[in-house]
Amino acid sequence: MTPRTITELAAALRDGSTTPRTLLDAALAHVDRTEQDLNAYLAVTRELGYMQADAASHMLEEHPDTASPLCGIPMALKDVLCVDGIDTTAGSKILRGFKPPYTSTAVQRLFDAGAVCVGKTNCDEFAMGSSTENSAYGPVGNPWDIERVPGGSSGGSAATVAAGSVPYSLGSDTGGSIRQPAALTGVVGFKPTYGRISRYGLIAFASSLDQIGPFTRTVEDCALVYTTIAGHDPRDSTSDPRAVDDPLASLHAGVAGMRLGIPREYLGEGTEPGVRDAVQAAFRVLEAQGATLQEVSLPSTDVALSVYYIIAPAECSSNLARYDGVRFGSRVERPSLTDTYLQTRGVGFGNEVKRRVMLGTYALSSGYYDAYYRQAQKVRTLVSQEFEAVFKEVDAIVCPTSPSVAFPMGSRDDPLSMYMCDVVTLPANLAGIPGISVPCGFVDGLPVGLQVIAPRFEDARVMRVAHAYEQATDFHAQLSPYASAAA
Amino acid sequence: MTLSRAEVDHVATLARLGLSDAEKDRLLGELEAILDHIERLQRVDTSTLAETAQVGDLVNVLRADVPEAPIGAAAALRNAPATDGSYFVVGAIQGTELDA
Numbered sequence: 267m268t269p270r271t272i273t274e275l276a277a278a279l280r281d282g283s284t285t286p287r288t289l290l291d292a293a294l295a296h297v298d299r300t301e302q303d304l305n306a307y308l309a310v311t312r313e314l315g316y317m318q319a320d321a322a323s324h325m326l327e328e329h330p331d332t333a334s335p336l337c338g339i340p341m342a343l344k345d346v347l348c349v350d351g352i353d354t355t356a357g358s359k360i361l362r363g364f365k366p367p368y369t370s371t372a373v374q375r376l377f378d379a380g381a382v383c384v385g386k387t388n389c390d391e392f393a394m395g396s397s398t399e400n401s402a403y404g405p406v407g408n409p410w411d412i413e414r415v416p417g418g419s420s421g422g423s424a425a426t427v428a429a430g431s432v433p434y435s436l437g438s439d440t441g442g443s444i445r446q447p448a449a450l451t452g453v454v455g456f457k458p459t460y461g462r463i464s465r466y467g468l469i470a471f472a473s474s475l476d477q478i479g480p481f482t483r484t485v486e487d488c489a490l491v492y493t494t495i496a497g498h499d500p501r502d503s504t505s506d507p508r509a510v511d512d513p514l515a516s517l518h519a520g521v522a523g524m525r526l527g528i529p530r531e532y533l534g535e536g537t538e539p540g541v542r543d544a545v546q547a548a549f550r551v552l553e554a555q556g557a558t559l560q561e562v563s564l565p566s567t568d569v570a571l572s573v574y575y576i577i578a579p580a581e582c583s584s585n586l587a588r589y590d591g592v593r594f595g596s597r598v599e600r601p602s603l604t605d606t607y608l609q610t611r612g613v614g615f616g617n618e619v620k621r622r623v624m625l626g627t628y629a630l631s632s633g634y635y636d637a638y639y640r641q642a643q644k645v646r647t648l649v650s651q652e653f654e655a656v657f658k659e660v661d662a663i664v665c666p667t668s669p670s671v672a673f674p675m676g677s678r679d680d681p682l683s684m685y686m687c688d689v690v691t692l693p694a695n696l697a698g699i700p701g702i703s704v705p706c707g708f709v710d711g712l713p714v715g716l717q718v719i720a721p722r723f724e725d726a727r728v729m730r731v732a733h734a735y736e737q738a739t740d741f742h743a744q745l746s747p748y749a750s751a752a753a
Numbered sequence: 754m755t756l757s758r759a760e761v762d763h764v765a766t767l768a769r770l771g772l773s774d775a776e777k778d779r780l781l782g783e784l785e786a787i788l789d790h791i792e793r794l795q796r797v798d799t800s801t802l803a804e805t806a807q808v809g810d811l812v813n814v815l816r817a818d819v820p821e822a823p824i825g826a827a828a829a830l831r832n833a834p835a836t837d838g839s840y841f842v843v844g845a846i847q848g849t850e851l852d853a
Contacts, residue, residue, distance in 0.1 A: 367828035474807045503814040572791040594832035612771025627768040643804035698808030
């Protein structure tokens with residue numbers, strides 16, 4: 267059986283050709299077969315999954331017409347999402363054995379819809395990274411070539427969908443951590459408008475940038491997951507109370523008459539030629555469907571990376587102050603409290619987390635605050651203004667998701683070269699606008715992603731453009747070796 | 754951008770990160786390279802720009818002043834490295850030399 271989409275599985279559950287337990291059995295068996303190669307999971311939640319599968323069966327029997335399309339369908343959660351009583355480590359040693367006392371809102375909404383949890387997925391420690399090599403629990407293999415990274419930080423969530431174990435998963439995106447791994451593994455990955463999905467129960471990295479979002483095989487599935495988890499939550503004070511547009515209503519509207527902008531800075535020198543070719547071919551597909559494409563300019567793209575690498579580390583250094591070995595997490599006991607803090611954090615955090623905590627603390631420290639943090643906050647305003655100006659000319663932006671395809675493990679040991687991975691994804695986080703990655707080709711058998719970006723709260727428009735492109739091509743239907751082996 | 758080893762020590766203390774000498778040496782070089790790259794921020798004229806602390810337009814978000822059931826001591830203590838059953842247990846703070 268080839269991996270099926272949420273839409274297909276929802277139909278199969280209703281025509282009686284499968285059951286939630288059968289789907290969970292298959293997902294768990296697939297995970298068992300592939301984990302040795304992929305290491306996509308930090309915990310498999312077998313017991314919780316079967317409990318939810320049985321509850322979903324009842325929901326489908328009693329309310330077949332009103333049950334959510336997600337009811338009875340297996341899924342996986344990035345290990346930065348809290349689930350009551352289930353191990354949640356954020357890929358860090360310091361949280362080994364942590365069992366949250368509550369469930370995050372986005373996850374609770376999936377559970378209420380009848381979703382079946384297969385497990386918690388591997389990620390870069392505290393979501394800091396672009397390759398998932400920063401996990402304290404070992405790297406994740408890319409299902410297209412296990413010697414290569416799946417991108418990051420949500421590498422496990424991307425890999426498990428690309429491997430065909432589950433039809434969808436949740437990740438988090440602070441500078442590209444959903445879109446970039448989606449591109450590198452050949453699946454759909456969506457970062458919504460900031461404030462659309464509650465961050466309650468998401469382990470915080472950089473609170474003004476973090477958003478939860480889905481990985482799926484199709485844009486339609488992405489819309490189904492998004493509508494289930496989006497919307498106001500009083501438990502997150504940055505959650506927006508405005509009504510959520512239904513992306514399914516406009517999904518099939520097409521791109522005829524739409525104006526799409528190509529930022530010239532997003533196809534710069536750092537873009538691999540194969541990626542550029544694939545994305546330019548995608549532009550022609552959109553043009554053939556009636557969209558008007560034009561070049562636009564986002565002049566501050568170059569400095570946006572610098573803004574991000576001040577603001578994200580500054581917020582992380584503040585957010586991670588809570589890991590002090592007192593209320594949760596591991597503790598290294600020393601005679602003095604100060605030494606207990608120093609050793610607990612020195613032993614518990616990995617290299618990239620230490621680097622960012624140091625960078626953020628420096629940028630916020632007395633004497634440097636104005637030159638770094640305040641200056642970065644001002645340039646962040648400029649980045650947003652440039653997007654606003656471009657969106658007066660065009661309806662959406664189309665561009666690569668990542669300047670490169672999946673790279674070999676261990677090939678980017680210099681921090682700056684790793685940071686460059688996010689150069690065309692992180693501006694959307696700085697501006698709080700929605701972005702999606704959809705498969706748009708291959709270079710030597712490795713997937714390439716097309717990114718679509720739109721103004722704030724135009725999440726439905728992002729999915730509409732991505733869906734139009736997807737329906738005109740078949741890149742999303744191509745399967746990684748691990749997914750074809752399931753056939 | 755030159756960073757001194759004393760600055761690395763100072764920042765590590767502020768961040769309460771216990772780092773080995775080897776880690777500090779490595780971080781000194783890495784942070785210098787990152788700060789060199791970030792230096793380009795200083796070239797942007799920001800004289801007319803306001804700061805962005807958050808992208809949303811919500812202000813003063815408050816909930817109704819209605820009591821809700823708390824999480825409860827047992828759940829709050831469940832993950833603590835040390836408790837006495839009702840409280841978190843930590844070493845004495847009094848008399849501990851706090852760094853400058």
